Amino acid sequence: MxxxxxxxxxxxxxxxxxxxxxxxxxxxxxxxxxxxxxxxxxxxxxxxxxxxxxxxxxxxxxxxxxxxxxxETPQSTSEYADIGIASVLNYVNLRAEPSVESEALGKLYNNSAATVLETVTDEAGEEWYLVSSGSVENAYVKAEYIKVGDEDLARGVSTRYATVTTTTLFVRTEPGTEASVLTMLPEGEDVVVYDALEEYGWYRVSTEEGLGYVSGEYVTIRTEFRVAESKEEEKERLEREEAERQAAAAAAEAARKAREEEERKAAEAARRAEETAKKAEETARKTQKEAAGKAQAEAAGKAQEETAKTAAQQSSEKTQQQTQNAQQAQQKKDKVTQTVSNGQAVVNYADRFVGNPYVYGGSSLTNGADCSGFVMSVYQAFGISLPHSSSALRSVGYGVSLSEIQPGDIVCYSGHVGIYAGNNTLLHASSPSTGIKYTSPVTYREILAIRRIF
Missing domain, CATH: 1.10.287 (Helix Hairpins)
Structure with missing residues (x-):
């Protein structure tokens, strides 16, 4: 113009x-x-x-x-606007085409998330969503099984994590470097974010010692959803879990046999000691009798009689002690025999260390361990090698639900981990002020994962 x-x-x-x-x-x-x-x-x-x-x-x-x-997809007003959440009893299939007759590419479990790319209608007039979730891309799912645009639901089923990027991170009672230190977190540790003070660069996180604040300068933030599992991933997972179960069972069996062999040797030693004590007692009685028959003088006879009595008494006390030791060894063996599962054996072993100290970064069951060091060292006694990290322990073994929890299962929280002891109770290295202890209920904090080794 x-x-x-x-x-x-x-x-x-x-x-x-x-x-x-x-x-x-x-x-x-x-x-x-x-x-x-x-x-x-x-x-x-x-x-x-x-x-x-x-x-x-x-x-x-x-x-x-x-x-x-x-x-073009319209611009979202929220980061959750195009997130669909599965609302089913167990899972819904993700298919290659918008038809129940088409190939199933994977499974989207209840409360799992998918990104909704498009809405289509099949020949029968039913709506389907074209979605991507995890490694399953461009798959179709019936719209009736997915809730889209429900931001509250999406927030509720997701978890926001802060991952430590420095060697040791101080968690403080207030957002500021002048505030007192609540606890410490090692590099690579994950904790759940409950609130963000992004204008100040601080995040409110959950720890075993309670809610505290970490500087955003030393953490990376991410939001995680549970996502779909492809057919290949499901097959690999089932095979891996079965292999881990077999390996754990073999290691537990080897550890059980080793304990039984030690107990057998202890019982055998106790039996031999008891036989030796009986022989000594018989010899003492024979000596006493012979000494009494040969005594010529009253003084000499009395002296011999006193010597025999003393020897008999000492031999009897020794026999009683050896018998008691043998009984204790047998009771210990009976206790192991009565163990109902390998997981319960883990709890029985871990119970020996209740009251011992908590030490940050430690793994000694007697001199001090932190939460993951305690779990690692307990399972090490059963031939199982585990990582010294509460976040890494969320991936060992295989997952079970709270309704399926059994003694010996590893219970994972934000920045913390312990061993389920049964009766709704957790056995764990809690904190420097409380050490290794029992806590009930096991849901005293939000549970992130339950992992089973045996």
Whole structure:
């Protein structure tokens, strides 16, 4: 449009000059009118050209808008706007086509999330969503099984984590470096974020010692959903879990046999000691009898009798002690025999260390261990190698639900871990102030995962 007005002014100037020239040369201004008419015609031609261009541009713009409406996803007003959450009893299949007859590519379990890409309608008029979740991409699921755009639900089924990126991170009682230290977290540890003071660069997180604050400078933040499991992933998981169960059972059996062998040797030693004591007692009685028969003088007889009594008494006390030791060894063996499961054996062993100290970074069951060090060292006694990290322990063994929990299962919390002891009770290295202890109920904090080794 700017070019049009520039050209118009140029035409007027040219018209003035030409009109003047013609007027001087011919003594008439008729030609000037012709020139002005030509100028007007040029201006009209340019105006029509611009209008045509605008109309063409509008058509292009409208076509582009139509294309956007057809193919582009509208901008989300929330990060959860295009998140769909499965609402089913167990799982719903993700399929290759919008049909229940098509191939199942994976499973979306209850409260798992998927990104909704498109809504389609099948031949029967039923709605399906085109979704992606985990490694399952561009799959279809019936719309009736998915809740979309429910931000409260999406927030409720997701977990926001802060991962420590420094060697040791202080968790403080208030958001600021001047606040007192609540506890410490090692590098790589995950804790659940409950609130964000992003304008100040601090996050409120959950620890065993309670809610505290960490600086955003030393953590990375992520939001996790449970996602779909492909057919291949399900097969690999089941095979891995079965292999881990067999390996754990073999290790537990080997540890059980080793304990039984130690107890057998102890019982055998106690039996031999008892036999030796009996022989000593018989020898003492025989010596006493012989000494009494051979005594000639009263003083000598009394001395011999006193010696025999002393020997008999000492031998009897020794026999009683050895018998008691043998009984204790047998009772210990009976206790192991009565163990109902390998998991219960883990609890029985861990119980020996109740009352021992909590030491940050430690793994000694007697001198001090932290929560993951306690779990690691207890299972190490059964031939099982586990990581010294509460977040890493969320991936060992295989997962079970709270309704399926059994003694010996590993219970994972935000920045903490322990061993389920049965009767709704947790056995764990709690904190520096309480050490290794029992806590009930096991749901005293939000449980992130339950993992089973045996």
């Amino acid at each position: 700017e070019d049009f007005y520039i050209m118009k002014n140029r035409n007027k100037i040219a018209a003035f000059l030409l009109a003047g020239a013609l007027a001087v040369g011919h003594g008439s201004v008729v030609y000037a009118d012709v020139v002005w008419d030509l100028c007007a015609m040029n201006e009209e031609r340019m105006r029509l050209g611009i209008q045509e261009k605008n109309i063409a541009d509008n058509h292009v713009t409208n076509d582009a808008n139509i294309d956007v409406e057809k193919h």
